[in-house]
Amino acid sequence: MRDLVAGIRYVGRGVRWAAQHGRWWGFGLIPALIALVLYAGAMVALVLGAGEFAAWATPFADGWGSPWQGLLRGVFVALLLAGGLTLSVLTFTAVTLLIGDPFYESLSEHVEEGEGGCPPGPDRPLWREIGIALRDMVHVLLRAAGFGVLLFLLGFLPVVGQTVVPVVGFCVSGFFLTVELTTAAMQRRDVPVRARLRLLRGRLGLAIGFGTPLVLLFLIPFAAVVLMPGAVAGATLLVRDLAPAGPVAGPAAADGAGPEEQAVSASW
Secondary structure, eight states, X not given: OHHHHHHHHHHHHHHHHHHHOHHHHHXXXXXXXXXXXXXXXXXXXXXXXXXXXXXXXXXXXXXXXXTHHHHHHHHHHHHHHHHHHHHHHHHHHHHHHHHTHHHXXXXXXXXXXXXXXXXXXXXXXXXXXXXXXXXXXXXXHHHHHHHHHHHHHHTTSTTHHHHHHHHHHHXXXXXXXXXXHTHHHHHHTTOOHHHXXXXXXXXXXXXXXXXXXXXXXXXXXXXXXXXXXXXXXHHHHHHHHHSOSSOOOOTTTTTSOOHHHHHHHHHO
């Protein structure tokens, strides 16, 4: 419970930091606004083309009479739009972080410098950093999708599927959102994605306490755009207390924990 409360406090600390640094808050809005425009364009295109796509996907209903043809294709359009909206909510943060990698890296560094020292980070070109971020994003999204399928199936269970499963779903989403938001600070410490997952699983309450309130807030229209700089700042503060200042990566980082990571995991 203590970790859960501590995670919620990091959200408040990050939002407070962004509010006290207006220039950096505005700077951090740029990637989120770019992503918002892209997603809005995609959703408009989906809405405009949904009817034609439904007709193309259900040719067997061409000879159906009224009202069955319209009902079938109306349900298809509704499911298509709901799926598109759900996918946009699930991927918006990851895409925003990918677009804004240089922006949020600078913001995260500024947070650490203000807190008293910033790790120098690995000496890699920008294109390679973006490539690593893209690879890590896919890795995390695939894991999140696996949990999403499992929770979807469990949702058909009587009573439990309508009560416990939605709560667990929000917590799972909160954990993976924390993984995404801590990317900049973790990459600066050269912590590979699998090690990040292990570190955050070791402090599960902290990760859920930080990410789940943000998941709920991000459901409010445009809240993700406004809160993204504060969320990155809060995640940076969380990483400062969770991860070591030095790199965790090592020769065996791709397959397992290296000596430093094992020491860190043991300490928690």
